[in-house]
Amino acid sequence: TKISGVELRRIAMPLVAPFRTSFGVETIRDVLLVRVVTADREGWAECAAMSEPRYCSEYVDGAQDVLRRFLIPALPKDGLDAQAVGRLLEPFTGHRMAKSALETAVLDAQLRGVGESFGGYLGAARDRVPCGVSVGITDSVPALLDAVAGYLAEGYVRIKLKIEPGWDVEPVRAVRERFDDDLLLQVDANAAYTLADAQHLAQLDDFRLLLIEQPLADDDLVQHAELAKLLRTPICLDESIKSAADAAAAISLGSCSVINIKPARVGGYLEARRIHDLARAHGIPVWCGGMLETGIGRAANVALAALPGCTLPGDTSGSSRYFATDITQPFVLTDGHLEVPTGPGLGVEPLPDVLNEVTTSSEWIPL
Numbered sequence: 001t002k003i004s005g006v007e008l009r010r011i012a013m014p015l016v017a018p019f020r021t022s023f024g025v026e027t028i029r030d031v032l033l034v035r036v037v038t039a040d041r042e043g044w045a046e047c048a049a050m051s052e053p054r055y056c057s058e059y060v061d062g063a064q065d066v067l068r069r070f071l072i073p074a075l076p077k078d079g080l081d082a083q084a085v086g087r088l089l090e091p092f093t094g095h096r097m098a099k100s101a102l103e104t105a106v107l108d109a110q111l112r113g114v115g116e117s118f119g120g121y122l123g124a125a126r127d128r129v130p131c132g133v134s135v136g137i138t139d140s141v142p143a144l145l146d147a148v149a150g151y152l153a154e155g156y157v158r159i160k161l162k163i164e165p166g167w168d169v170e171p172v173r174a175v176r177e178r179f180d181d182d183l184l185l186q187v188d189a190n191a192a193y194t195l196a197d198a199q200h201l202a203q204l205d206d207f208r209l210l211l212i213e214q215p216l217a218d219d220d221l222v223q224h225a226e227l228a229k230l231l232r233t234p235i236c237l238d239e240s241i242k243s244a245a246d247a248a249a250a251i252s253l254g255s256c257s258v259i260n261i262k263p264a265r266v267g268g269y270l271e272a273r274r275i276h277d278l279a280r281a282h283g284i285p286v287w288c289g290g291m292l293e294t295g296i297g298r299a300a301n302v303a304l305a306a307l308p309g310c311t312l313p314g315d316t317s318g319s320s321r322y323f324a325t326d327i328t329q330p331f332v333l334t335d336g337h338l339e340v341p342t343g344p345g346l347g348v349e350p351l352p353d354v355l356n357e358v359t360t361s362s363e364w365i366p367l
């Protein structure tokens with residue numbers, strides 16, 4: 001099977017509410033979709049890069065540029081083999097979100113050809129996954145309590161609060177006091193603190209948090225290990241883990257006791273599965289993170305979240321948490337869970353009318 005070319009399509013997806021983190025506010029998700037085309041089928045994927053390089057160094061215009069100029073031209077001239085894509089892209093450093101999108105689109109086309117689902121290919125151990133929700137920073141504590149109450153009413157089984165200096169102990173205490181004692185609660189700092197804040201962060205130990213995600217900078221594995229000795233709350237790493245090698249280093253240094261796996265951040269689902277397997281062998285729980293994906297990216301994330309080592313609820317929320325209209329059939333929570341798609345490949349595809357409505361540009365890169 002020969003790949004004839006790749007379409008790079010940009011869409012603008014208004015979020016149902018602004019999403020504020022310690023690194024910025026997002027109101028419209030500017031998404032790059034990748035479509036790999038062969039004579040008899042196509043494969044889709046979504047690039048997780050955001051419009052600005054704040055969460056990490058990648059950004060959507062940069063991802064499109066490196067895909068167009070370097071990554072797509074490096075694809076094999078013949079054969080749909082996602083394993084081979086990773087090896088061919090290896091000489092190019094970094095740009096893991098761009099690489100992940102390309103590898104995933106090839107994998108989707110490959111699996112559609114053999115009628116296998118992402119979940120089946122990755123080794124899913126269940127047919128539905130429990131869902132958490134990531135709650136952005138709000139203007140006031142009452143507004144946060146309202147937001148959390150709304151998500152709990154929708155059935156979410158775990159709440160993650162975004163924190164930053166000035167928005168941490170007080171909102172966390174308010175949420176802990178207001179809701180049931182058995183509420184699964186965790187926080188995410190997106191690298192907003194330094195080791196000098198250790199005593200301040202130790203105040204969060206009073207609130208029975210499942211974990212604190214990425215308190216320090218992404219390149220501070222040694223400081224995270226120091227911080228772990230000063231906190232009772234388990235440390236989970238997100239931004240710091242860009243590869244299985246990073247995961248191995250973090251585990252052996254004691255930098256974290258939980259890992260948030262985002263396939264896009266680590267270069268794709270194959271590397272994500274290697275991290276899952278490594279963590280599982282070390283007894284480190286993992287869970288599937290998110291990057292405000294549309295249904296295309298969400299389908300593959302839900303499949304990953306069904307792996308046996310994903311023992312904590314992920315940030316795999318329903319479509320309506322993000323968008324009024326998703327570009328695929330919406331993912332809808334039932335009893336706090338999402339079903340793992342079972343159709344070939346991703347098991348979902350863009351709805352042509354919706355897709356056209358939100359498309360802002362399209363570029364064809366022939367191979």
Ligand code: OSB
Binds near residue numbers: 055290291293
């Ligand atoms: O740090 O996990 C993060 C969204 C964009 C970038 C980084 C993060 C997030 C989220 C939301 O927390 C996860 C989601 O619901 O997709």
Ligand code: MG
Binds near residue numbers: 188238
């Ligand atoms: Mg995070």
